[in-house]
Amino acid sequence: MRKVAFTTTIPQEYIWAAGDIPVDLNNLFIVGDSKDFIKSGEKHGVPRNTCSWIKGLMGAVVTHQSEIDTLIAVTEGDCSNNHGLINLYRHFIPNLSVVAFAYPAGRDAFKLRYELDKLGEYFGVSYAQAMEAKAELDVIRKRLVVLDKLFYTKNNINVSDFQKLMVASSDFGSNLASYAKRVEDLISLSEISEPQLSKIQIGYVGVPTIVSNLFSYLESQSTVVSYFEVENDFAMLSESEDIVQEYSNFNYPYDLEGRIVEIEKQIKLRNLKGIIHYAQAFCHRQLDDVILKSRLSVPVLTIEGDAPGELDMRTKIRIECFLERLKDA
Numbered sequence: 546m547r548k549v550a551f552t553t554t555i556p557q558e559y560i561w562a563a564g565d566i567p568v569d570l571n572n573l574f575i576v577g578d579s580k581d582f583i584k585s586g587e588k589h590g591v592p593r594n595t596c597s598w599i600k601g602l603m604g605a606v607v608t609h610q611s612e613i614d615t616l617i618a619v620t621e622g623d624c625s626n627n628h629g630l631i632n633l634y635r636h637f638i639p640n641l642s643v644v645a646f647a648y649p650a651g652r653d654a655f656k657l658r659y660e661l662d663k664l665g666e667y668f669g670v671s672y673a674q675a676m677e678a679k680a681e682l683d684v685i686r687k688r689l690v691v692l693d694k695l696f697y698t699k700n701n702i703n704v705s706d707f708q709k710l711m712v713a714s715s716d717f718g719s720n721l722a723s724y725a726k727r728v729e730d731l732i733s734l735s736e737i738s739e740p741q742l743s744k745i746q747i748g749y750v751g752v753p754t755i756v757s758n759l760f761s762y763l764e765s766q767s768t769v770v771s772y773f774e775v776e777n778d779f780a781m782l783s784e785s786e787d788i789v790q791e792y793s794n795f796n797y798p799y800d801l802e803g804r805i806v807e808i809e810k811q812i813k814l815r816n817l818k819g820i821i822h823y824a825q826a827f828c829h830r831q832l833d834d835v836i837l838k839s840r841l842s843v844p845v846l847t848i849e850g851d852a853p854g855e856l857d858m859r860t861k862i863r864i865e866c867f868l869e870r871l872k873d874a
């Protein structure tokens with residue numbers, strides 16, 4: 546079994562169908578020695594004024610290179626830093642097999658199928674075999690839909706636990722059985738626990754945060770995050786007939802408009818009173834902020850994070866002022 550690493554959510558169905566193990570480097574970075582990975586990334590040429598995730602992805606690959614056989618790098622539709630990152634991987638780890646994958650602009654189904662077939666060719670997996678793997682993964686995804694509904698209707702699931710589980714769906718923690726058990730455990734816990742409906746419900750949009758205590762701090766302020774935009778997107782919660790449709794429904798790699806439509810839908814469905822927009826320092830996605838603020842129908846607070854760690858006092862005060870505003874509305 547090969548370990549196949551990747552820099553963002555990709556069609557993992559092909560990896561499972563090949564009998565290999567998917568490893569999302571972002572998960573490796575955030576649950577591992579994040580600060581050491583960042584230092585290692587800087588040591589291997591990633592400039593200091595680059596997003597910490599990129600430094601961490603470099604450091605994670607360098608640290609785990611003996612366990613990784615192949616790396617899938619997304620060259621279109623993901624981070625603009627990826628092109629430089631691929632060059633660094635090739636330079637420092639020449640034996641690592643790097644496979645490029647692109648999300649075609651405009652969600653072009655024909656081009657997406659071409660990209661999927663290229664992956665299939667690399668892994669020796671037909672589209673039909675990848676569809677069989679999708680059917681297996683969809684069983685877990687359907688349970689994630691149940692969990693998400695409990696999450697926003699009962700508000701009795703620990704927000705950090707939920708967020709970590711959704712983020713981990715990009716590779717199912719590299720182990721389907723143990724991931725499925727984590728989902729069932731959280732569902733059971735929510736079903737037997739009393740709902741907690743007195744808190745203000747807000748949503749979280751933007752890339753997963755690097756700040757460790759953001760959600761617990763919000764909870765301490767009588768507020769609960771009951772919608773995660775990108776995490777839900779990674780989990781592929783919407784139903785799809787086939788893999789092309791599944792990865793066309795995926796909003797993250799495409800234009801902002803699709804994200805705005807989905808966020809607005811969820812604001813209404815979940816009765817969200819406000820949105821936290823998380824922006825990573827040095828991330829090009831910060832350019833979305835002005836549009837999100839002008840287009841979304843509820844107040845938006847933008848929070849910026851840089852290195853892994855806890856909220857600073859200034860951001861805590863900004864959050865408190867924002868929440869006061871929501872309570873008064």
Ligand code: SF4
Binds near residue numbers: 598599623752829
């Ligand atoms: S946070 Fe932004 S800059 Fe950093 S890896 Fe993600 S998309 Fe790239």
